[in-house]
Amino acid sequence: MTAPNPRLSSVLSPGHRALITGASGGIGESFARLLAARGLDLVLVARSEGKLRALATELSAAHGIRAEVLATDLSRPDAPRQLHAACEARGLPVDLLINNAGFGSLGPFDANPFEREHEQVMLNVTALMDLTHLFLPAMLARGTGGIINVASIAGYQPVPYMAVYAATKAFVLSFTEALWGETRERGVRVLALCPGPVETGFFDVVGTRDAAVGIMATPEDVAAAGLRGLEQGRASVIPGWRNRIQSSLPRIFSRTLTVRVAARMMKPRGPTAPKLAPGAAPARR
Numbered sequence: 001m002t003a004p005n006p007r008l009s010s011v012l013s014p015g016h017r018a019l020i021t022g023a024s025g026g027i028g029e030s031f032a033r034l035l036a037a038r039g040l041d042l043v044l045v046a047r048s049e050g051k052l053r054a055l056a057t058e059l060s061a062a063h064g065i066r067a068e069v070l071a072t073d074l075s076r077p078d079a080p081r082q083l084h085a086a087c088e089a090r091g092l093p094v095d096l097l098i099n100n101a102g103f104g105s106l107g108p109f110d111a112n113p114f115e116r117e118h119e120q121v122m123l124n125v126t127a128l129m130d131l132t133h134l135f136l137p138a139m140l141a142r143g144t145g146g147i148i149n150v151a152s153i154a155g156y157q158p159v160p161y162m163a164v165y166a167a168t169k170a171f172v173l174s175f176t177e178a179l180w181g182e183t184r185e186r187g188v189r190v191l192a193l194c195p196g197p198v199e200t201g202f203f204d205v206v207g208t209r210d211a212a213v214g215i216m217a218t219p220e221d222v223a224a225a226g227l228r229g230l231e232q233g234r235a236s237v238i239p240g241w242r243n244r245i246q247s248s249l250p251r252i253f254s255r256t257l258t259v260r261v262a263a264r265m266m267k268p269r270g271p272t273a274p275k276l277a278p279g280a281a282p283a284r285r
């Protein structure tokens with residue numbers, strides 16, 4: 001295991017600032033609570049401005065930190081640049097960027113709504129890459145900083161009937177591990193956090209828990225595992241031993257076999273299967 005990097009550890013200490021996307025609930029909210037308790041100032045980002053404001057007020061009062069709210073829809077192409085510009089205009093340098101906002105869709109690719117699949121790539125991939133590109137240079141110039149990109153165990157293999165979601169998470173995993181290799185000796189560490197199923201609002205967006213397999217982790221445990229992994233200077237973290245085994249199966253068996261097994265497991269059943277609501281997504285992530 002890589003030894004903690006003292007300069008990086010300082011990013012997680014009081015007085016530094018973390019920007020968290022998808023902070024209005026689930027894993028992002030847990031990151032916000034853990035970091036506020038450690039004395040970090042926060043920039044909270046999501047679409048639900050009311051939830052973000054309530055969280056900012058609560059955490060500022062509880063921990064004496066400064067918490068800013070920048071509500072935006074990150075699936076819009078211009079949103080990352082506007083978010084970065086807003087941070088610059090308000091004098092909010094970001095020491096830790098947590099690209100967490102994301103969602104999944106379930107169903108045959110050809111039957112899923114065009115707009116929903118497009119939005120998924122814009123949020124899970126394009127916004128994450130754009131924000132990394134916008135905030136990383138200042139971290140490198142300061143010689144310190146951290147980025148956590150939330151991927152998924154779905155990023156380790158193709159997943160039929162959630163083809164776009166798994167592909168977006170494969171991008172996040174590959175992109176993040178590559179950046180880890182580029183930046184690890186320049187004072188900045190990047191980490192891919194790859195959870196299995198987590199008890200969050202993800203399933204409300206999905207519209208079903210039928211496909212949930214395995215033991216659900218809590219968002220608190222997953223966020224804590226991400227912060228530990230960052231402190232240890234790791235390239236990626238898969239919380240939970242069952243998830244670590246599952247993610248290694250494509251390396252043990254042939255890729256086509258794991259895809260065929262996944263297709264059987266994920267195939268929507270019943271007469272309503274082709275009519276899944278936009279954004280409906282499975283729980284095997």
Ligand SMILES: NC(=O)c1ccc[n+]([C@@H]2O[C@H](COP(=O)([O-])OP(=O)(O)OC[C@H]3O[C@@H](n4cnc5c(N)ncnc54)[C@H](OP(=O)(O)O)[C@@H]3O)[C@@H](O)[C@H]2O)c1
Pocket residue numbers: 021022023024025026027028045046047048049072073074075100101102103104123150151152153194195196197198199200201202203205219285
């Ligand atoms: N839960 C799991 O089982 C699981 C497993 C592996 C990976 N993940 C990943 O973990 C990350 C967090 O998900 P979660 O489980 O915490 O789900 P969640 O509770 O649904 O949280 C998703 C967050 O993303 C925000 N968001 C969604 N669309 C957005 C948009 N267009 N612009 C800005 N913010 C947006 C949501 O806020 P608003 O709706 O207010 O915008 C919310 O804060 C995602 O990347 C997901 O893929 C989750």
